[in-house]
């Protein structure tokens with residue numbers, strides 16, 4: 001009979017252990033998994049990105065129902081284990097007994113609550129699980145919060161809430177933040193960065209009493225009498241291994257449940273892993289050693305020999321813009337020597353601690369690019385006397401590597417640790433790559449590298465590139481450009497979640513490496529800012545390509561083309577006369593009918609632009625935006641007005657759509673067409689949005705293409721009324737605008753997110769559709785206007801040369 | 812040196828450029844985000860693109876036609892075999908002055 005394994009606690013340690021178990025021998029045990037939290041295993045350390053809005057809870061679930069089902073794990077979630085009868089080998093839980101052959105404690109730890117007067121008031125919480133996170137996420141900019149504790153957890157909580165606009169004060173008893181991981185100098189820089197995020201930081205502050213009102217927290221009082229009003233008080237002052245159950249069942253317990261190197265407790269049939277254990281006098285609070293323990297426990301359960309060894313740990317803080325790293329022992333001491341490097345202008349600080357010619361500790365702030373290399377040196381204990389002079393400058397200066405990151409990665413020794421969370425070294429990853437894991441997802445799945453906190457994703461990708469050379473492309477995680485390390489998607493997400501509303505904020509907070517971007521990233525960032533904050537952010541013409549800055553297409557000889565709008569392709573004698581007159585007056589060399597049903601005046605001199613526009617404006621003609629990443633044209637056919645086959649007023653609908661959409665900025669250009677019947681004379685089935693009229697109404701298609709790629713539209717929905725067709729179009733374009741990467745046409749974006757995802761929001765969810773339409777209208781209240789008229793009236797001067805020295809010479 | 816006043820620094824948009832007409836062709840005058848001013852030939856050595864229409868970033872400009880990037884200090888194109896001639900400019904009390912002697916010198920060359 002299969003042996004019965006009962007696990008108490010579905011946390012990060014047991015999750016990893018179960019994986020190891022079922023991977024090695026799927027049939028060794030019948031597993032029953034208890035968890036006091038009403039859910040299964042998720043990546044607890046990623047609660048911070050969930051709090052700050054950078055991730056969703058769904059994204060941090062590590063094991064879903066399908067996983068448990070596949071491996072026949074009996075899940076008893078939301079159920080606490082109450083007692084254990086070790087003699088009978090039975091676990092007693094809230095809903096009944098379960099017998100076991102082997103039992104594993106993975107009960108984690110409990111947040112420590114300082115027993116201040118008032119600590120049991122409503123609104124005093126810890127930071128440990130999803131419930132706590134959700135409490136904090138419910139707060140907004142009208143709320144005040146006090147966080148007691150300036151360690152890793154407290155600061156991540158503070159930063160996450162501050163990103164939501166909450167007014168946050170951190171109260172820390174020590175003289176500087178994260179004193180266990182940072183020295184004073186780094187603590188100072190960290191404090192400064194947090195203050196810049198509008199977080200108030202009080203160090204050397206002693207909490208005395210929590211004040212309440214009607215049973216709910218109202219304020220925190222410090223021992224100097226200061227009162228800090230708050231709606232929520234978060235205590236993040238430390239954790240205590242959760243040992244009560246172990247103790248009650250008679251296991252040997254100190255600070256944690258005692259385990260040997262095989263993770264076996266004082267009872268041979270009972271193991272323990274994770275934060276609840278004490279091993280060789282140490283207790284644990286970071287995941288890296290827990291994963292090692294999980295692996296050992298799994299092996300022990302399978303009768304294999306394995307031993308857990310404690311290793312040096314490193315710490316990073318998951319707060320965007322606060323780049324810090326610390327590892328090893330960095331206290332001053334006899335026989336110890338410091339090497340310090342500072343760059344105040346960049347807010348960079350690095351300190352290395354050396355003892356007996358070996359690196360034993362490192363603290364870095366502001367620039368942690370080389371942290372893995374230093375961490376490797378600490379772990380290997382290599383003699384560094386040869387490179388002492390240049391050590392602090394990192395691997396780039398040690399001859400072996402060069403200044404670029406790829407050669408630095410290439411230079412790492414095979415045993416260098418790449419993924420700190422999972423303890424994965426370089427050779428494990430390169431072996432996997434050589435064995436066929438040729439993209440990030442595959443490496444993640446096979447080795448677990450970059451599968452936890454994700455900070456090493458860049459390194460793993462660099463390894464892919466070093467190992468595979470040109471065979472590896474970094475499409476998904478490609479940074480926007482050389483100015484930053486983030487992808488378009490990351491930048492979009494962070495602009496929203498951190499509410500970055502100016503270019504400066506983006507450069508600073510997202511760590512741009514250049515003063516103000518380049519021609520690649522700046523137009524993208526300008527678009528993202530105006531798409532997300534139409535009211536707060538002001539469009540910056542200097543961050544636009546010349547065509548959008550000058551509202552005309554530049555030609556190869558430096559002249560421009562002028563394309564007035566012809567709504568739905570309809571014109572009249574007055575307009576045609578105005579175009580003809582303008583062509584004559586400004587010596588336009590070429591007048592051409594475009595592929596978009598309008599007329600192009602090509603070869604206009606830059607200086608003449610404001611004047612030709614003013615003339616065209618007089619006849620009611622406005623900019624056709626033939627130059628913009630925005631709405632271009634709405635092609636139509638004649639429809640019911642004249643055509644014997646027309647089913648609906650396609651021309652009229654085209655004009656209406658153009659009137660709603662014109663002037664809007666989008667990630668790339670957007671072209672529409674409306675055909676009056678399936679004969680499709682307006683070529684609607686290859687447009688970004690194409691509508692085909694039929695007797696029963698309107699077939700709305702999206703994501704077509706007819707440029708560099710040719711692709712038929714996909715059906716978004718069939719609707720009976722013209723208004724619905726307009727609503728769907730507007731909602732679709734707004735969704736595209738809010739989510740797509742700059743320079744992705746709709747068909748590329750839809751291919752990434754999937755048509756179903758789009759349909760859910762635009763078609764099925766009426767509330768979301770209404771929100772999209774309202775958001776579009778809000779933005780259009782600013783951008784639905786003719787830039788030609790504006791420039792002709794107020795900016796004509798800027799189209800002229802700054803000075804004409806020919807004239808001066810003549811004077 | 813023969814400094815000629817060609818305008819006020821605010822006549823050029825921040826991170827932007829304007830064109831200066833001279834007997835010998837156009838010169839682009841650039842203003843960076845830090846109010847530094849540079850001047851160079853307005854014609855890209857690649858295919859003649861007007862650099863005064865390019866995006867100005869840091870102390871560089873990107874040609875609007877095919878994205879060559881030029882260092883405004885040296886005139887050198889990044890990663891390309893080509894450069895533009897730069898001209899001495901300075902700013903005094905907000906006025907931009909360009910060295911007329913250098914401009915004339917270019918004709919001789």
Ligand code: SRM
Nearest residue numbers: 553555561593594595596597598626632706707708709745
């Ligand atoms: C004027 C026009 C050609 C014509 O004489 O008919 C034209 C001219 C240009 N097209 Fe186009 N396209 C024109 C219709 C089209 C069409 C047909 C249509 O709209 O029905 C297409 C295929 C449909 C589509 O949009 O994909 C088209 C696909 C492109 C593409 C490829 C886009 C793609 O995503 O695959 C580009 C390149 C780009 O935008 O990045 C492009 C880019 C250009 C640019 C702006 C190239 C540039 O950056 O300088 C050309 C400007 C020429 C100039 O000197 O002014 N043009 N272009 C047409 C203007 C239509 C209008 O009234 O606004």
Ligand SMILES: Cc1cc2nc3c(=O)[nH]c(=O)nc-3n(C[C@H](O)[C@H](O)[C@H](O)COP(=O)(O)OP(=O)(O)OC[C@H]3O[C@@H](n4cnc5c(N)ncnc54)[C@H](O)[C@@H]3O)c2cc1C
Nearest residue numbers: 009011012013035036037045080081107108274275286287
């Ligand atoms: C917000 C946050 C951020 C963090 N960030 C990092 C980081 O960046 N890096 C890092 O290395 N570490 C980080 N940590 C620490 C890391 O999450 C923990 O070390 C890790 O989760 C501990 O794993 P565990 O399996 O031992 O316990 P847990 O993950 O806590 O799991 C224990 C589970 O056991 C359940 N349980 C307890 N008693 C019983 C019972 N009697 N019956 C049934 N179920 C029970 C609990 O409900 C809990 O779900 C962070 C922690 C938090 C809270």
Ligand code: SF4
Nearest residue numbers: 555556594595707708
């Ligand atoms: S197809 Fe478009 S981009 Fe190409 S040459 Fe013709 S107008 Fe220019």
Ligand code: FES
Nearest residue numbers: 855858860874877
């Ligand atoms: S003309 Fe300047 S890059 Fe081609």
